[in-house]
Amino acid sequence: MSGVRARFRLDRPGFSLDVDLELPGRGVTGVFGPSGCGKTSLLRCVAGLERASRGHLSIDGEVWQDERSWLPTHRRPLGYVFQEPSLFPHLTVAGNLRFGERRSKALPRVLLARAIELLGLGPLLERRPESLSGGEKQRVAIARALATSPRLLLMDEPLAALDLPRRREILPYLERLHDELEMPVLYVSHAPDEVARLADHLVVLERGRALASGPLAETLTRLEPPLRPAEEPGSVVEATVAEFDPEWRLVRLDWSGGSLWTVDQGLPIGRRVRVRILARDVSLARDHPGRSSIQNVLPGRVDALGDDEHPGSALVRVRLGGAPILARLTRRAVATLALAPGDEVWVQVKSAALME
Amino acid sequence: MTLAAEDLRALWLTARLAGLVTLILFALGTPVAWWLARTRSWWRGPVGAVVALPLVLPPSVLGFYLLVAMGPEGPVGRITGALGIAPLAFTFRGLVVASVLYSLPFMVQPLQAAFEALGERPLEVAATLRASPLDAFFSVAVPLALPGFVTAAILTFAHTVGEFGVVLMIGGNLPGVTRVASVQIYDHVEALAYADAHRLAAVLLTFSFLVLLAVYSRRRRPWRLSA
Numbered sequence: 377m378s379g380v381r382a383r384f385r386l387d388r389p390g391f392s393l394d395v396d397l398e399l400p401g402r403g404v405t406g407v408f409g410p411s412g413c414g415k416t417s418l419l420r421c422v423a424g425l426e427r428a429s430r431g432h433l434s435i436d437g438e439v440w441q442d443e444r445s446w447l448p449t450h451r452r453p454l455g456y457v458f459q460e461p462s463l464f465p466h467l468t469v470a471g472n473l474r475f476g477e478r479r480s481k482a483l484p485r486v487l488l489a490r491a492i493e494l495l496g497l498g499p500l501l502e503r504r505p506e507s508l509s510g511g512e513k514q515r516v517a518i519a520r521a522l523a524t525s526p527r528l529l530l531m532d533e534p535l536a537a538l539d540l541p542r543r544r545e546i547l548p549y550l551e552r553l554h555d556e557l558e559m560p561v562l563y564v565s566h567a568p569d570e571v572a573r574l575a576d577h578l579v580v581l582e583r584g585r586a587l588a589s590g591p592l593a594e595t596l597t598r599l600e601p602p603l604r605p606a607e608e609p610g611s612v613v614e615a616t617v618a619e620f621d622p623e624w625r626l627v628r629l630d631w632s633g634g635s636l637w638t639v640d641q642g643l644p645i646g647r648r649v650r651v652r653i654l655a656r657d658v659s660l661a662r663d664h665p666g667r668s669s670i671q672n673v674l675p676g677r678v679d680a681l682g683d684d685e686h687p688g689s690a691l692v693r694v695r696l697g698g699a700p701i702l703a704r705l706t707r708r709a710v711a712t713l714a715l716a717p718g719d720e721v722w723v724q725v726k727s728a729a730l731m732e
Numbered sequence: 733m734t735l736a737a738e739d740l741r742a743l744w745l746t747a748r749l750a751g752l753v754t755l756i757l758f759a760l761g762t763p764v765a766w767w768l769a770r771t772r773s774w775w776r777g778p779v780g781a782v783v784a785l786p787l788v789l790p791p792s793v794l795g796f797y798l799l800v801a802m803g804p805e806g807p808v809g810r811i812t813g814a815l816g817i818a819p820l821a822f823t824f825r826g827l828v829v830a831s832v833l834y835s836l837p838f839m840v841q842p843l844q845a846a847f848e849a850l851g852e853r854p855l856e857v858a859a860t861l862r863a864s865p866l867d868a869f870f871s872v873a874v875p876l877a878l879p880g881f882v883t884a885a886i887l888t889f890a891h892t893v894g895e896f897g898v899v900l901m902i903g904g905n906l907p908g909v910t911r912v913a914s915v916q917i918y919d920h921v922e923a924l925a926y927a928d929a930h931r932l933a934a935v936l937l938t939f940s941f942l943v944l945l946a947v948y949s950r951r952r953r954p955w956r957l958s959a
Contacts, residue, residue, distance in 0.1 A: 425856050449859035450868075456860035462853055466875040475871075476861030524861060 378436050380405075380528065380560055384421045384428040386584075393417045393428070393584040399577060401436055404554050404561045406575030406592070408568070414584040415564040419530050422562065423456050424449040435528050435560075453480070455521030457531040461513035463505035469516050470501040476524035491519040494556065495549050511542035515549060522553075529561045535570060550574055555648075572596070572612045573650060573731050597693050597700040599682025609684070609691055610654035611701040612731070617647045629728070633696025634674040638728050650731040655691055655702035657726040662713055664722050672725040676701075678715050694723055701725075739932050741908055742916035749824070749912060750892035753831045754839075757888050758881075760832065761839035766869070768840065769847035784841070786834050795901025798830050802902070827903040827910050834898050838887040846880020847873065883947055890943040893936070 379401035386393040393414040399405045407415050420426035422433060424440070424447060433441040440447045455476075463472050477488050492498055495515040505513060514534055521529060534550075535543045547570070554561070554574055565571050571578060571592075578595035580588045588595050597611050615631035620640060627640045629651060636651070643649060665673060676694040684691045690710050692703045703723070705715075715721070735743070768780055786794060801808040802820040809819055820826030854876060858868035874881070896914040903910030905919065913936060920929035 423860060425859070449856070450862050450864050454860065456857075458853070458857065460853075462857045464854070464857070464872060464876075466878075475858075475863075479862035479867070481862075520861065 380562075381432065381434045382418075382422060383433070384418065384431040386417060386421060386426060386428040386431075388417075391417075391584060393421070395581070395584070395586045397579060397586060397589055399562070399579070399589070400560065402558060402560050403576035404563050404574050405577040405579060406571040407562055407564045407579045407581060408571050408575075409566065409581035411566055413581040415566075415581055416532055417584075418581065419456075419532050419562060419564055422528070423454060423530055424452055425456075438527075450479075453525070453527045455524055455526035455529045457514075457518050457521050457529070457534045459533045459536050461505075461510075461517040463508075463513055463516055463520075465505050467505075468501070469497065469503050469505070469508070472505065472516055473497075473501075473520050473523050476520055480524040488523045491522040494522070494552055495519045509542070510538050511545045514538065514542075514546060518549070518553075522557075527559060529557075529559055531561060531563045533564055533566070535567070536565075547573065569731075572652060593700055597702050599680055599691055599693060608654050608656070609702050609704065610652055610657075611699075613651050613653065613699055613701070615649055615651050617643050617645050617649060620645060629730075631699065633676070633699040633701070636672050636674075636725060636728050638730065641730055643730070652729045652731055653701050653725055654729075655704040657728070658694075658701060658703035659724045659726070660692065660694065660703050660705065660709075660713065660715065661722040661724060665724060668724070670724040670726050672728070674723045674725065676721055676723040678717050678719040678721055680717055681710065681715065694721060696723060735931055735935070736928065738907060739913075739916060739928065742911055742913045742932070743935065745824075745908065745910075746893055746912040746914075749827060749831060750889045752828055753835055753892045754885055754889045756828070756832050757835060757839040758885070761836060761884070761888075762843060764836075765840045765843035766847055766873075769844045784837050787837050791834065791895065791897025792901055794834060795830065795898040798826075798833070798898070798902050802826055802829075821902060822904045822906065822910060824903075824909050827899060827912075830898050830902040831892050831895060834895055835888045835891050838891045839884045842880050842884040842887060843877070846877035846883075849880075850876055879950060883950070886943055886947050890940060894940065 380397070380399040382399065383396045384393055391414070395418060407418060409415050417426060421428045421431060427446065428441075431441050433439070439445065440452055464475065467475065473488060473492070492501070495518055497516060497519055500508065500512060500516065505516070508516065518534065535546060538546065551574065563571075563574055575592050578588070578590065578592050579586055580595060588598055593611050593613065613631045613633065615629035615636070617627055618630040618635070619628035621627070625640045626637045627643065629636045629638060629649065631651070638651075659670070674696050676696040679693040679695045679700060682691045682693070684704060688707055690705055690707050692705055692710065692715060693700050694703060701723070764779070764783065768776060768783070799821055800806050803809045804813060804819060812819060820829060850873060854872050855865075855868050858872045859865075863871060894914065896918070899910065899912055899915055905911050905915055911919075913932060917929050917932050917936070920926070920932065
């Protein structure tokens with residue numbers, strides 16, 4: 377069986393974790409939830425740093441924990457990036473990187489040289505941890521985890537201890553890892569924008585229970601209350617930059633639900649991008665609107681209707697092709713258009729934000 | 733200032749005793765300190781208290797019990813007797829055993845403090861980087877706690893040099909065997925040889941001051957994981 381199978385029950389005074397998850401065997405799984413929801417406990421159970429009383433954990437069919445057996449942390453082929461970089465101060469950057477690499481028995485799937493290259497550490501190798509900036513330290517910590525050639529990479533809010541400029545400095549490196557690494561990644565975060573940029577699969581935790589687990593767009597467009605992993609309801613679609621219109625300085629983004637025009641940001645043709653479409657920027661029409669300032673008009677089908685925070689408005693999930701996006705409408709508009717699941721509608725997207 | 737031959741002999745014996753005791757306590761005290769720093773067992777309190785006992789016990793009390801234990805009728809004496817080993821009392825080996833017990837807290841407590849200051853995180857990081865617990869101890873905990881090891885060694889050595897009551901009880905006053913510097917000074921004073929006592933006392937005073945200077949001048953902050 378491929379993928380990550382994780383079932384844990386952990387009881388602590390005032391807190392319990394009780395999850396049963398099936399996660400994809402590649403790509404980034406975001407584990408999202410408010411602080412105290414059990415995200416870190418889940419990660420620590422996977423790493424074997426916490427021993428769940430009852431649990432089962434297997435990676436691609438290889439059992440790390442079940443009723444009878446329990447592998448100690450140092451025998452689990454994983455990489456762990458803690459919230460604080462936790463570099464060893466008595467070793468140089470190179471010494472830190474080699475610490476795990478030397479002890480790893482796995483065939484090198486990620487060469488040390490490649491980890492150094494991916495995270496841009498070449499010029500820092502002989503430096504001491506205390507002379508590095510916060511962002512540099514965290515890059516070293518990520519490369520140190522990668523250099524052990526892990527079968528599973530665990531990241532516990534690796535950006536949370538950094539200020540905004542440092543976060544901006546590291547995010548592109550994480551996106552590169554996402555695009556270039558084969559191994560599955562569990563990425564814990566309470567920041568919706570990080571999750572939307574990096575995750576392919578999303579688990580939403582609350583009070584030690586998994587409220588949802590599924591592909592990113594599906595989980596983001598869930599209509600069930602109470603927790604949506606974004607400040608503002610919306611969806612994220614993965615698109616490719618397909619065409620540049622030099623006259624109007626627009627680019628066309630193609631995705632499984634159709635094409636969208638948005639303002640050019642200098643990205644090359646062929647580049648894969650994530651696009652956030654907020655529910656408030658989407659409206660629906662029964663008939664093709666014809667001449668309108670909103671020029672992204674795509675055919676879709678109503679999938680489900682749900683409550684919004686304000687009693688006067690509603691959220692409607694529509695599917696374009698297979699891809700779900702959310703539209704925020706007034707309840708009166710829903711009634712006037714007599715929208716019901718299955719109806720064909722025209723979806724007007726006023727703006728779409730490239731997540732770069 | 734020159735020291736008499738027997739003063740030098742006493743100093744050399746003192747240095748040998750203190751050096752040997754420090755080495756033995758490295759081996760014995762490190763696991764005890766590690767256990768005390770990390771255990772959640774109920775035994776932590778009683779064991780910690782026993783380790784600290786020599787700090788408050790009059791040396792004569794410790795020496796008295798050891799003397800009784802090492803005597804031919806004592807539990808240690810019976811064992812050494814059954815093994816065909818000469819009794820430990822009034823021998824250099826007996827002095828070593830007594831000094832190890834007497835100086836135990838000076839090794840264990842600085843080490844315990846250094847291990848406690850490390851916290852769990854460095855060892856967890858090491859475990860996620862494939863280091864077994866023993867490997868993590870030597871490759872992470874020991875280097876990070878190195879200042880604690882140096883402090884513990886200096887204090888143990890110095891404290892052994894400074895012991896008197898235990899030596900007198902368990903070792904007596906045999907030249908070259910158990911007559912250490914502190915006992916030698918006592919002898920000088922008993923013999924009203926104040927000039928000799930002054931010279932040897934000055935050596936010990938200077939040594940002790942330099943040792944404490946070394947301890948208190950060291951960098952205060954131990955290494956921490958970079959945050």
